[in-house]
Amino acid sequence: MPSQNPGEIPLDQLPSHGQWMGLSRYRGQHEPEEGLKFEPEEYAMVTDVLDCPSMTLCLYWDVVGTISRSEPPPQEGGKQLNGFHPAPEFGVDISFMGGTVNYGPWADRQRIHLQNMFFPRVFKTAEPSEPLVPGDERAYTEMKVYVELSSSTILRVPIRESSKDWKHRRRLEEGEVRPNGWVEIKVGAMSTLNYNMAYVASSTGWTHTLGLELRNPEVRSSVNHGILWEAQRQTLQCDLSGPLQWNAETKWIFNNVSSGMRVFLLREHVTLITDLVTDWTSGPAQEYWTFVPMIYELNLQLEDTEFFLNVNDQNIINNSSSFQDNTFIVLRSMGGRRGYLKGHVNMDFREFRPQSSTVEFSIEAVTLDNDSHGRLELGVRTPTWNTWNCSLGVQDSLGTVEQVKLKGSYEFYSEIAPGFIDTLVLDLSGVGLDLTLHGFLIRYFLTIKGNYFGEDLHFKTLEEWQDQQQAAADGIAAAPKPPLEKSNDLEIVLGIRVKGIVVLLPKHIFTTKENLKLDTPALNVDMRFTNYYMGNSSPSQAIQHFLTIH
């Protein structure tokens, strides 16, 4: 303790002395100022990180014994430095009953500051620990954190939405607060989190693992307060290991296995996720002297997955996950462990402040046996009041494909300049496509383009749409549109190779009893899109066509 300055107030005369202050010591000083006119920079700041009615915490540690003199001494260092016997354990088990966790990019930035204060990083190469000799005290090799979540625990991620900044670039009304975006994750009982942190270095480096096992996760978002995805089970195994050399190439691997997943994706979800990534990665740029080259690898295994793409006209959506309310194009893979979707994303950040970065990705449908059950299917889900539903019934499976693989890479520049062109390369290959091509299916494909890439990016409720129409009829100026964002040119190189295509064109509108069958052994298409040019080459084999009557 430093000696007391003469000007300092003695401890017992401080206003708080002898009185329990707790949280109130810090509360109340930083309430938003009266009449704040502009949004604060950190408007997505939620200071209550965890609010929980009760929790159980079990902290445990082994009192270490010594290495036996009667047994052969440990041979290896690192994690095995204690020899054959399991290492002494040390860890903490936490279980929550209910409660809300608010943990977003802002809270994470505070975590980094605190962590750097309590656990300062040392940029120094480590040495693997040596095996202990008999008589030594045994050593802890890892810390284990185990968290059990109850069914009513809610994790909420508050997000700053940079994509909506243009809407808020004006003086705020008195007392008006800019709402933040959020993603909310709710999980079922018995969901757990496991974190193991190595205390000793092995010759391969530091081993850190994080495991998440979620039962019945439900993810909602501020886009429409509806479900973005739900699943029966989702596990995420992360390998966050680091090498001995502090600035050596570090590869973090994330393995995700989901089953029974249903995704209701809208274009605005993509925007929200982009904003989340932008917010999370915002902050001071990395210094050259502390730069660590990183590679992130994400592996996905999606079993029994259904993707629902909304194809409502004009993107009018009242209840985004209701089958009685919406028309969906469905991509489905219901083969369980025998046929699933496998995805892979590789993000390479090995270069210090690179001019451009590349993300490689691939997704393929894996079928382990040859029955048609596990194939990737394309279908349409229409509400019962829809004309097509009335006459054709449920069109759950309009097309199947035996094998399909999409491989691609996206190279993007970190700056915006006329000479920089972002490049997206997509290679789609498939075998055995079988498609019943109704006229409405073509229209729905065009609606996908409108709702996800084109003019109706922002969904609206029916009421909003009616108001818009009314306003347009009354000649009232429409709401301000987002300004055009400056961005680099995008070049898309698309290659499609499909073998064995059978397309059925129904002869009648309301029945599929008679079809025109188009059969081609192979289809190769190469396309290149830029802002100024579109190239296309599609040498195609002879198409056989004949009428079939079922």
Place this chain on the structure above:
Amino acid sequence: MRDVRPGGAQDGEESEDHTAKLNALPCRILLEMKGLEWFVYNRAPQYDWIMNEMAAAAAEGQQNTSSRQDMDEDDGSKTPRTGSTTLARGLSHITTALSPATRESFESFAARSPYLKMLPVKVECNRGAVIMGNNNTPSVLVAHFEKAQGIVDARKVDPLNLEAREGDQYIKYPNNIDLFDFICPSPC
């Protein structure tokens, strides 16, 4: 709560007022706290260790093992260090005073250790707060609870590791008060 020895309170020589209450308690010692405030604002051993490492790096080649040994003395094995760099301690240099009989029974170890003799200890805390951070961090982490109770106890796990466990710190918040709270000392 588990492994709580009944009848431990008989050894108690506490005041008459609490006798009835203590008889109902299964532990030798009851630690009762009210209005606990714990300020965590530094981690000096970690910084000392960095200074040692830096000094060792500066004097590379001359005596690069001595600094580590210095570190091992005050650090001990019960507070393992975390962080992003080496934690490898030169444990092979330590020769402990423990007897070579490693398969010492838990009971005899417990009988010898004054610390384990005291256990189980019951801890009760009414209103408490833990404040982590200091002037150099942009925010302070505050954990705040209304009522917490727990038992510190030891039990046997395996012949080599004689385990002490601080078990089941049960924290309860009838008033639904925030547990963790980041507070910004200066508005950001």
